[in-house]
Amino acid sequence: MTALGFLYPGHSAEDDYPRMEQLLGSDVRLDVVHTDIGEDAHRVDALLEMGSPERLTAGVEQLRMSGAEAVVWACTSGSFVYGWEGAQGQVRALARSAGLPASSTSFAFVHAAQELGVQRVAVGATYPDDVAALFAAFLLAGGVEPVTVRASGIITAAEVGTWGYDEVLALARAVDGPDAEAVLLPDTALHTAAHIPDLEKQLGKPVLTANQVTVWEALRLADRKVNAPDLGALFTKEPLVQAG
Template identity: 55%
Template sequence: MTTLGFLYPGHAAEDDYPTAQKMLGGGHTLRVEHTYGEDLHAIEELLDLGNPSRLAEGAGRLAAYSPAAVIWACTSGSFVYGWEGATEQAAKLAEAAGVPASSTSFAFVRATQAIGARKVAVAASYPKPVADRFVDFLAAAGIEVVRMSSHGIQTAAEVGTLPVDAVLELAAGNDHPDADAVLVPDTAMRTVALVDTIEKRIGKPVLTANQVTIWEALRLSGEPLVHSGLGTLFRAAASAGQGR
């Protein structure tokens, strides 16, 4: 049994992880430890939320479970640092955890590359100033955003209350004809069990925050990446690569 560790900010959609554990079909324990800061989708608050010292404390708690990899399961709390800052954040987390580490922002980049997507639409729950930083982060990896929708939701707690129909509409309703895939970047949104449904509706790959976070943990730990029910990404392992 391989344990994968996730540092999850606050409480919103962390039940995506036990849901995914069941969907993976056994052999993996997805261990979630919570970190805490002010729940606000605003630049300064997100910088504080992703502070490396805060993440190191969480990594210390995860150490008791001997995870094979640790992921900072927060998109906005990583991309808000920019490419270089997020790289340093992940490196410090790896040092604190003593195992390979990453963040949801890098998971999005690697997952987008794994499915061969170059142009994407972003269906963001965040206010525009925060969502714009995600666009910049993707651009630093050579990923073009052909449409970015910002829904202005101020807190993760509010995102976590979105009903299924609202999540489906946010994801499927913000596609673009030129996009190779649609990205839904908020780990506060319950999406793991909905990826296949959204893909069938729009006819193209969909990458969601908790989905790519779990994929990234599997990738870093060297575990198999092919699983059913979790979208195109989990059928695209051959092109995923093993780089860190």
């Protein structure tokens, strides 16, 4: 059994995790601990507070008790808002606090793009323009080039969590273009776990979504690869372990 831990901000699309656990097979457990987000706002000051060490540390002990082998801060905006160096510091502090390998959703996007061998991507963000631009800058710092970025201007995670397949597909289509090798949808408040194969079929290219790459990153930290085609192209590359 591989147990993986996730610090998830508030309550929006956390039901993606039990869905993904089911798709991964019976020997992978995804343990989600909710962190206090403070103010629900895609605004730089609120996001910096959301990702503060105090808020992350508060959930660590529960994850340690669950037997998790790795921990991921399951938040994109609450990590990239710190910039590349700041987000590295955030992850190092989390690793020290947890005594476990650690990462965040922002780094998961960069590592997932590297895994798929893609460098030019389209970004369909739920965020306001200024926050979406910070994610684009983070990707560039990691060697991934956003060829198009579309911001949806949504302020709260609560509103993002109400989106269904039609809205997600519309966003992905709106930002996609011939120069993009993959489409990135960076918000863990967005329900995507049930939609990834359909999105990839519609667009004809890999689609990387926040909760999907977060789980993949945790598996990477734990030295596991699982073949789970229902979670998209990212989970079908050179599998080492067949999902049951």
